[in-house]
Amino acid sequence: MFSISNKHEEFFDYLIENAEKFRRGAVIANEVMKDLSLLPDHMEEITNLEHGADKVNFDVIKQLARVFITPIDREDFYNLSCRLEDCIDNLHGFIMRVDMYHITQSTPAAVRGTEVLIDMGNELASTFELLKNIDKHQAELIYHTEKLNKMETEVDHIYRAEMSRIFSGEMPLLDVIRWKDTMASIEETADKVEALGNLIKGVVMKYA
Template sequence: MFSISNKHEEFFDYLITNANSFKRGAIIAYEAMNDLTVLPERMKEITELEHNADKTNLDVMVQLARIFITPIDREDFYNLTCSLEECIDNLHGFLMRVDMYHIEKTTPAAVEGTKVLVNMGDELNAIFELLKNIDKNQAELMHHAERLNRMETEVDKIYRQEMSRLFMGDVPLLDVMRWKDIMGAIEETSDKVEALGNLIKGVIMKYA
């Protein structure tokens, strides 16, 4: 079995840090969709999270360049950390759209969609906590990764239903344009998380 003992396990801590940032970003998005009055404050927080995630990602790159032996292939670490950073970037982009379009009233679909993103954040946190012991936690890791796939399907369903509602003809055109883009950002974020989940599955199968 593959062992990662005494092989710079701090690399996993970088991933855990950014997984926590994604979870917090998803909570911020969910809170903003429940109460738009908190948006200015939440924008500041998620912008800081995005900047911190960039810094963490850079720290990983620097460490990968310095250290010869890593717990898993440096290419796998690189792909995982970059994919996770993209997920956080997407959350930031989602809230930027809400702010830029001067949204004054939220929708049930946006609340639902961001709630699923919070649940996806829970799964990512669990995955990266377990990843330090891939061989021991293989079955549990695969379970969490599969849950990410199901959640992405759930967001797809919410997105399709909302697009159907928007294009029924009784929603003002400007609102259609705004919410099509905003809901698209939620859906794209869930796609990014699912793609990360698929990368994680590949790592599990490679090292377990």
């Protein structure tokens, strides 16, 4: 069985660091959806998180160019890092959209959707920690990726139910436009996290 122990574990630390940034970004999104008066206070933090994630991703790419042997294929590290950074970009975009559309009142669907994104962030952090010893934690890793799939399914159900409500004809047109895009941003973020989980699953199967 293939072992990757003691081979540049800093690559995994980079992934864990950005997974924590994603989790924090999801917490910010949820706090804003619970209390929109917090939006101005959180905009700078989410922007700093996004910039920090960009830097971490750049550091991964720079380190990949320097290191001869990597714990897993360098292409896998590159894809994992870039996909994770995209997820953080989406959270930043969500907060910017809330500000741009001057949203002043939240919805239960937006609150619950962002709560699930927090759960997905927790799963990502746990998954990347286990990935350090992929040969010892294959079953656990697959379990975590399957949980991500289930969470994305929940967000998808939330999104479809909210779209049905939005287009029922009871909501003012301007609010329809606002919430159609805002809920789509939550759903797209969950989709990207699920895709990242599927990528992790592929890496696990490669080294099984």
